[in-house]
Amino acid sequence: MRLEDLFTSRRRQHDPLEALAAQIGELRRQTRHISRALSHNAGDVAGDFGDTISDWSHDAARQGAWLAGIASRKAVQGARAVQRDPVPVIAVIGTVALLASLLARRR
Template sequence: MHLEDLFTPRRRRHDPLDALAAQISELRRQTRHISKSLSNNAGDLTGDLTDTLSDWSHDAARQGAWLAGVASRKAVQGARAVQRDPVPVIAVLGTAVLLASLLVHRR
């Protein structure tokens, strides 16, 4: 408590600077409160986003491993098919080379 608070309002004139200082003080308090709230909300949002991204990365890794396994099995099956009968592969490669040469000479 200040000494000024003990005086009656008749003896003390109302100073507009005091009112302005009180408003500035209140604005500072509200700004600190809003800043703390925003900081807490940003922290919560960051935690949620981190959890979501972690889940997505685990799912992507699991699906990537599955796709790699499928591609590996298909490659082995294709290699075995080429070993058994290489004529279709030679025909496809020959056709691709022929088409490429025709397109190059056409330009």
């Protein structure tokens, strides 16, 4: 207990600057607390986001490999069909060439 507390008549009036300084100090403490909480939460969100993107990329790679395998099998099947009977391919190429030349003349 301080001597000033015993004699209330002699007690100093509260200085507004001291009250303001105390409020500013409290705001600084609260700001530090909020900043720490936000940085912790931001780290958690970034980690979760990274995990999700990683999962998506693995799924996309797996599906891309699957599609590439299917395309490869279909290309081999098509090449074998052309080896057995090249007439339909020649007819398609001739038709495309004919259409291209007709369309080029119109311009």
